[in-house]
Amino acid sequence: MQPKDYGFGEDERILRDSARRFLDEVASIDKVRKLVAADHGEAYESATPPARYDGQVWQKMVDLGWTALAVPESAGGVAMKCVAVAALAEEIGRRALPSPLLSTLFSTFVLREAEAAAARPWLEKIVGGAGAALAITNEEGSWEPARTGLRAQAKGDQIVLDGTAHFVQDARKASFFVVSAASDGGVALYAVAAEHPGVTIHPDHIVDLTRDQARVAFDRVSIPAAAQIAPGETGVAVLRSALPAMLTVLAADMTGAAEWQLQTTTAYAKVRHQFDHPLGFFQAVKHPIVNMMVAIDETRSLVYNAACAIDGEPELALRYARMAKSSASDTAAFCSGRSVQLHGGIGFTWECDVQIYFKRQRHSQMLLGDGVYQREKLAELL
Amino acid sequence: MSERKDTPEQAEFREYCRRWLAENRPTPPPFRLPQSPVEVMTEQQRVWLCAWQKKVHQAGLIACDYPREYGGGGHQGFQRIASAELARAGVPYFINVIGLGMAAPTILHHGTEEQKRRYLPPLFSSDEIWCQGFSEPGSGSDLAGAQTFAERRGDQWVINGHKVWTTLAHFASWMILLARSSREHKYDGLTYFIVPIAGAPGVTVRPLVKMTGETGFNEVLFEDLHVPDSLRLDAVGKGWTVAMTTLLYERGAAESPGGGGGESHEDRIAALIELAKHTRRDGRSAWENPVTRDRILKLLIRVEALKQLGRRARVEALTDHPMRLPLQGKLLTTEISQDVAAAALEVEGMSSTLYLRDENAPQGGRWPHAYMNSYGLTIAAGTSEIQRNILGERVLGMAKSK
Numbered sequence: 001m002q003p004k005d006y007g008f009g010e011d012e013r014i015l016r017d018s019a020r021r022f023l024d025e026v027a028s029i030d031k032v033r034k035l036v037a038a039d040h041g042e043a044y045e046s047a048t049p050p051a052r053y054d055g056q057v058w059q060k061m062v063d064l065g066w067t068a069l070a071v072p073e074s075a076g077g078v079a080m081k082c083v084a085v086a087a088l089a090e091e092i093g094r095r096a097l098p099s100p101l102l103s104t105l106f107s108t109f110v111l112r113e114a115e116a117a118a119a120r121p122w123l124e125k126i127v128g129g130a131g132a133a134l135a136i137t138n139e140e141g142s143w144e145p146a147r148t149g150l151r152a153q154a155k156g157d158q159i160v161l162d163g164t165a166h167f168v169q170d171a172r173k174a175s176f177f178v179v180s181a182a183s184d185g186g187v188a189l190y191a192v193a194a195e196h197p198g199v200t201i202h203p204d205h206i207v208d209l210t211r212d213q214a215r216v217a218f219d220r221v222s223i224p225a226a227a228q229i230a231p232g233e234t235g236v237a238v239l240r241s242a243l244p245a246m247l248t249v250l251a252a253d254m255t256g257a258a259e260w261q262l263q264t265t266t267a268y269a270k271v272r273h274q275f276d277h278p279l280g281f282f283q284a285v286k287h288p289i290v291n292m293m294v295a296i297d298e299t300r301s302l303v304y305n306a307a308c309a310i311d312g313e314p315e316l317a318l319r320y321a322r323m324a325k326s327s328a329s330d331t332a333a334f335c336s337g338r339s340v341q342l343h344g345g346i347g348f349t350w351e352c353d354v355q356i357y358f359k360r361q362r363h364s365q366m367l368l369g370d371g372v373y374q375r376e377k378l379a380e381l382l
Numbered sequence: 383m384s385e386r387k388d389t390p391e392q393a394e395f396r397e398y399c400r401r402w403l404a405e406n407r408p409t410p411p412p413f414r415l416p417q418s419p420v421e422v423m424t425e426q427q428r429v430w431l432c433a434w435q436k437k438v439h440q441a442g443l444i445a446c447d448y449p450r451e452y453g454g455g456g457h458q459g460f461q462r463i464a465s466a467e468l469a470r471a472g473v474p475y476f477i478n479v480i481g482l483g484m485a486a487p488t489i490l491h492h493g494t495e496e497q498k499r500r501y502l503p504p505l506f507s508s509d510e511i512w513c514q515g516f517s518e519p520g521s522g523s524d525l526a527g528a529q530t531f532a533e534r535r536g537d538q539w540v541i542n543g544h545k546v547w548t549t550l551a552h553f554a555s556w557m558i559l560l561a562r563s564s565r566e567h568k569y570d571g572l573t574y575f576i577v578p579i580a581g582a583p584g585v586t587v588r589p590l591v592k593m594t595g596e597t598g599f600n601e602v603l604f605e606d607l608h609v610p611d612s613l614r615l616d617a618v619g620k621g622w623t624v625a626m627t628t629l630l631y632e633r634g635a636a637e638s639p640g641g642g643g644g645e646s647h648e649d650r651i652a653a654l655i656e657l658a659k660h661t662r663r664d665g666r667s668a669w670e671n672p673v674t675r676d677r678i679l680k681l682l683i684r685v686e687a688l689k690q691l692g693r694r695a696r697v698e699a700l701t702d703h704p705m706r707l708p709l710q711g712k713l714l715t716t717e718i719s720q721d722v723a724a725a726a727l728e729v730e731g732m733s734s735t736l737y738l739r740d741e742n743a744p745q746g747g748r749w750p751h752a753y754m755n756s757y758g759l760t761i762a763a764g765t766s767e768i769q770r771n772i773l774g775e776r777v778l779g780m781a782k783s784k
Contacts, residue, residue, distance in 0.1 A: 004697075326683055
């Protein structure tokens, strides 16, 4: 049986509330807009797409201990419950904050399932503020752990990595990558520094203004065998056991972003008048906004259910996490669509902030697999 | 197995509920029981269901948190456990659904000491069945437009008017009635009464036939029904406030003294998945059709979300507005019921044309029946459209719609 309150107690509330206060100060919508949407030309026409985030804010997040939250105590972390991490991710999503936090959390989830001795130095780097990113996706954009765009070959006491990882999130904010590569024994996992010789980052031109994404090419990248964090026999299992937390934390981010879309659209429906009434007077406007709220509350409930299962009932975690991400993807699509539509003409413009969230949500919907994919995988668990 | 947050007393009570339910699960009657209490039609069904509710009440699983002097158990925090265990056990529903769900909490909040002592014990035991007189032919969603009139004559009230969609009136001893006592004020002109039904002079109960072909609800006509002032609930002109209490419970935003029993959404989804796995067409099962499966899984996820919504509503740190989640319950539960039934019809294909009496109808023809009935749910107790207005206005603060 799971705790009725999802295990969301005093410690978790304090973390969430202090995060709210901090983010209200450093990540207001005005600041985020100035950071990522000041100029449409720079955003979309630059030869090298921007990877904008505020390094000082990131350093403060590290100082607040956020990168240590999911790290085991044995590696210098604080090992907070997943419900706490989910609550923090919700606040990050609510501000559409550009930062490597989500990618670094994903990497943390994988590292803490990997071989403890090999993973520890990398987890310690994360505690110290190093951003990390997963390089586990092939050119098809598959989220199946067994599919990888890289190949690993042993040469003496070295391992040589070749190939390209696609759709690597926040690649230019990361100091190292957690990489999956096919080897003779299966899919093994490695940690590789971003500046390692032979590693080249090719930035993608993406729609989302709050992330950066890249193809990361590995050209005869030679690393010591000790950089292997999971051997071929266990790599897929390690990725799979990290998956529930990844799905849940991403879904939490999307829930927070959807709540911003709801609140912003509601506020607009109160101040904008047409036909002598505020927009919210008209049921054709009011009811879709209520539907946004209902969808968000479904998703949010599923997020905390999944997080709670990760903390206490791991055998149910993947099932509940797939439910949460499926719901989050559908809710994000719905809320994004309504937030633009109900703002009318202004909602279609660059200057209206709903565009920033619309794009972040579109990106998140696909990340780790969209709703249809989650349900396909869920069917296998029934 | 206790839940982690149970106190020792609650854990002991939960254990008691499980044991009692395991030992006292009724054997199904030799006749068909309708899917829900709102379709109970025959005397045979009534007698059987009343006996079951009485037995559960005597065992202490109904009205656990109500004071002992009103027929309750005098506990705190026990009803949620009893209701959950009843639902988990999958035992039959309680027939006195209007009494338990609406009349009892309304009387508890607004009744006099005498009213509580007189009416609550036989309500819990189902010795007296209750019905609700809110809707009228001319006022459904606009409930405050009720025209049934209560005229004061000395210490009596004389009631004339016409109520409709009155579930269980054909068995009812009593009705909770919203009536107009003044034509000068819309909301402040309403007064709330308890009125006798069975055998009362001036009361006519006529069955209405639903689109399913079943009765179970009625229209009730009042022609000079005389009731004493002692049957008035709360003050003259306070009827709207009292009705809001009733609706809070009717819409599931507050906990009733006897929930549980009957089929849960999870049971229905499980039945739907079974149906899909066993329905074959064109060389594969419906479950193997990815489009159908996706539709079912979306519903499975929403059912889990609804369950978690109820759980999260009790965690203050994870709710932004106290009524935001409770006010969604009615909308969600009824629309999910409808969508589950619609998906089942799609799975059944041509077999969904077969109705209750057809021996080849899948799962006894329950799905076409449930689909039709689901429209009763999305309309009754404030339509889905009214629910969305309430959510938009009371929770999100948007301008009031007309």
